[in-house]
Amino acid sequence: MTSPSRRSAIAASIAGLATIGATAAVASPAQAAGNGHGSNRPSGKATIFTVISDIQGDLADFDLALKDIESTNPSKRSAGLVVNGDITPRGYDFEYDAVRKVLDANTHAANVHWAIGNHEFYVPKYSNPNTLAQATWPNGTTEASLFQSFFTFTGRDKVYTEIDLGGVPGLILGTEKYMQYHDAKLWDEVWLSEEQLIWFEQRLAYWARKGQPVMVFTHHPFPDTVSGTRNNLYKKDYLQVDRLLGILGKYKNVFVFTAHTHWALQLADWEVRRTVPGTGNLQGFQVINTGAVQTLWEDNGAGGERALDGREASGLQVEVYKDCVVVKARDYRRGEWIKEVQIPLF
Template sequence: MERRAVLGVAAGAVAAGATVAQGSAHAVERERGGGAGRRPVARFDVISDIQGDLADLRVALRDMARTNPRGSGLAVAGDITPRGYDAEYAQVRAELARQHVRPGDLAWAIGNHEFYVPKWRDPDTLAEETWPNGTTEDSLFRSFYRFAGRGSVYAEKLFDGIPVLSLGTEKYLHYHDPKLWDEVWLSEAQFAWLEDRLRYWSRRRRPVMVVSHHPLPDTVSGSRNALYQHDYVQAERLLGILGRYRDVFFFCGHTHWDLTLSDWYVRRVVPGTANPEGFSVVNTGAVQTGYRDDGKGGEVAVEGAFNQGLQVEVYRDRVRLRARDFARARWLKEITVPLSTAR
């Protein structure tokens, strides 16, 4: 069971033969400024882990409207709801409508909290000992599909011509193996689709934004912690696909780890992919509650107001990533990543 599930409702490393380069020669990090030059092709926002915190979602959306009033879209990297009830999805939809966010400008990824209805006998009664309390796996996916307005977990959106690919689990694995809970499982169809879309956009010299809730192992903040090392059942296969493309940007949430940490952005190099420069992996922070390393192999909550996300500017020759503190309305840091081929 994911370690913060009940609480949330009630209230450069080296992997096995793979290197992670932070602040490499191909990425320049600084606190403010930069990104001067031609106007961006697209400018969009990325958030994750709302988990029912509608007040902080409202703050984030209002801040985005100020800093990016003509934005290309908003990508949400999972944990849209605290549990996955239809009423919780409806609350998020209503808040977006109040802030005048159009459904067509949204790219959704599914998170583990979208599968937590089975832990509850009813919305007011936690009953983990009688999991799944009559809830079917299929009903959880149907709720997400109705909310997202599509018929699959994986999907493609275009933000002013820039492809945004959403990935996600196609099984809630505790239904299939009692030893597993929130791990991500991708079908052959999803892998084939991902390979096809990456090839397609690579031929057209477009950077590709990939949004998935869970972090890839040994990449950004928190992903080297034992809590997050095994989130993907097929991690090596997924890395092998993504690792072929220098201009892939992989955005992930789930950990809630603070964007002020130095490894909020890394480049992940995957051996055998003929891409020695790797691809970009970016932590999205979280709307609801922040965490950081506790120095003991676990994590501890960040004190004070916490509400973070990203703004992404795509130029013809580079991508600028900016970490934002929505609660304090200030930029935390940024990095500019050159693209392999200018469009």
Template sequence: MDVYFVASPGSRTVRQTRWTATALAALVACGGLAASASAGERTPDHTSVGTFDVMSDIQGALQAFRDVREEAHELAPDSKALVINGDIVDRGYDFEYQEVTDIIAETPGPQTTFSSIGNHEAYAPAWCSPTSLCQPSWPNGFTEEELYDSFYAFAGRDEVYAEQVVDGIPLLTLGTERLMWWEDPNLDDHIYLSDEQLSWLRARLDHHTRDGRPVFVFTHYPLYDTVTASDGTSGEFHLQDDQLRQILGDYPQAVLFTSHTHASLRDDRWARRIVVPGGHPDGFTAVNTGGVVNRQVLQVSLGADGARIRARDVAAGEWVQDLVVPTVDPKHRAAGLRVDPVSEHIAPGSSVEVAAEFTNFSRRQLVHVQLEPVVPAGWEAERIAESGRRHLGRGETASATWRLSPVDGAEQTDTLDFAVNAEFGRGSHAGTITEQTSIEVVAAPTGTPYVSDLPFIASSNALGPVERDQSNGSLGEGDGFPLTVNGVRYDKGLGTLAPSETVVYLGENCTRFAASVGVDDRAPQSSQNRPDDGRGDGGDVVFQVWADDEKVWDSGIVYAGEGARDMDVHLNDAETLRLVVTDGGDENWWDYADWGLARLTCRG
């Protein structure tokens, strides 16, 4: 990585970073930008193709938008496009879009606009008039179709995801195809990207990255733990976070711009390189756009050498960040290997399946590819599936799945360390990539442990993970609230959303299981503060306890608002305990089910 320091117009120092292909791995290790300088080096020219402006989060701050647009024009009078990455308006009224349109027409700057949909584009249903907030009567006559049509009229297209190439600059935008808090009361402003949209993105990235130059992708909400302020709830709104991240991770030329948080562009995490397991070893670039509400803007210049991204604090009249994303040599040999076990915890004596996938990311063919397991002592690996060719072109994959089983009579360790070698090439052109995974072989519990303190050998949940010692929140782990049933709070237990299932290993060493079960008091509430509109009844679930394959307790239907039901059941020296919650026979709206004080009685 080469880092340059250049003087800003305000005589303060601007940190400029140039990410080179050979140094991206080091950048990823620190998760941010480097702090060393290469004094006296000249900044490369990246303006041969053109410059465009990136703004977001106007949200009715019309004077701020006017000020930012005017200054952006002064700094780059030949800017070719204005990208507005969501929250164009405050609520989604047509007159609000017109106000933004009028400012664009009245101020100097690019008249070509490219827009992403944000959450504020759909907030009008909480209002019965532009001046009267009427949340109890949500949606106040609005429909999803009307809200989308208003956005489409402003954006000049009829889909949320789109491509625009402006004088050779490729711009791609993504957007939610459903207003999820309208579709599912358990969700908020979550982003839904269809398989069609994700396939489209991969196809367009594959097309635009062939020459190695950066390609610019926009979506309003950040992916989890990528840029400033995305490590909390603001980063948990993409329902297809893993799929989108995996696609972007295959293209080191991809530059993802995200918004929503209004986080300052002065923060060190404003731009980061994100490496995805199994993706290109250099990862992709994630960039925070700041927000017009804070009078901040990005200017991006693209040239043959790559892209230069500069962050401007208009209120202070200063450049505050300067980043260079280089062009990637498409002929450079690069590949990725991902190894995934079906479970990270297994019972003693059990088998586990592990899958591996190897991908070629360069234009150069990788020949004589083979995937070979590195099996630890005391275990044997049976190859049960494989696909792909021995010679892989750009974007092609080879995969294999093994079943790992303990050797009879062999001593078992607490941890199974399993690796896969991806070997390719011959002679001086040979190469190997190794990826390892660890699987814990759990021990039978002793004493009187809480279930939330034990490893799960399997678990599933309707939204996000089964939570330990808190209610189910959203997509992330640890994003819930205190377990509370009918006003009673439980410091220990499991938080779920039906349908859910949690399996723990007992090893025939536990005799009883006890818990206080009920529907959690907290019904999720979207930013619309919508009322229960009749689509749900506040939650009704059925709790079940299974000892191996025998159901040893069934709660019957438990309703929200009733007190917790105390239960205590014999486990018949079972190998496993399975805690199941169903939706009570209807939809799972508000079916947030808590296993309060879930505890075992075991020997030892």
């Protein structure tokens, strides 16, 4: 989620229906068919994994989500759990430890993967864990130490990586700089190295040649895609957005999961197809909002915003079949399915 200082009015409430009016975002194949399940039932055995995001210190709801996930996608069959960024509220080592403690206290998929989010970089705003001191940013905290805390927690040495979700390939992206350290005019913007961009393009091309759908996980949303991303707040999250969209736009069977906004999965544009002019792919690629463990946000009617009930928590169950992908939005608070969509593979 964007920090309160950056956020302004959100254009739709949890009960509203957002308009998919942007020229680059189009209805998903299932929406176009007028049927949330698509035109046919899935064929073959499903590979099933779960995606959640934005825990941000809400450990009670994280615990609730893990228990609910075990009831719908038991660990004995689960192909994995992906946490799509904002693992912690600020990025302190003790906050990572608290997340691990809750995870270890629950039965969960053996295959757990983590993306980095903007909240992993908020330690420099504090002179100590109890004292907000933004005027003296970065309060002696180095950029390298923030990345090292993430690497220590995840057991990795890069923010980007390829993962295996029960035979389904996944690619995790992540910023390699916290931009405030490099440009006083910037804060949470995502910067990807040339190495990461080349790796990303090569891996997408490799799996396309293999005829495999690819799951992509990145914390920040792309502009003109899912709920909220036509708001100016979310149009400049990626410093290399044109390059990234140019890469993604070539591939039909790519599913991009984004987080960060905390917009409700009840909204009509929780999932869309995104086309990129000039890539030769008129079907576009799929983009899905992952919801949030740590509450939801809505417009306050006066040019600002307010948080919804802090007990709200949501995420996704993803089922990959031979001919399609079914994505189910889950309300962890109530233990109910919100909606689902069936997306054909081309």
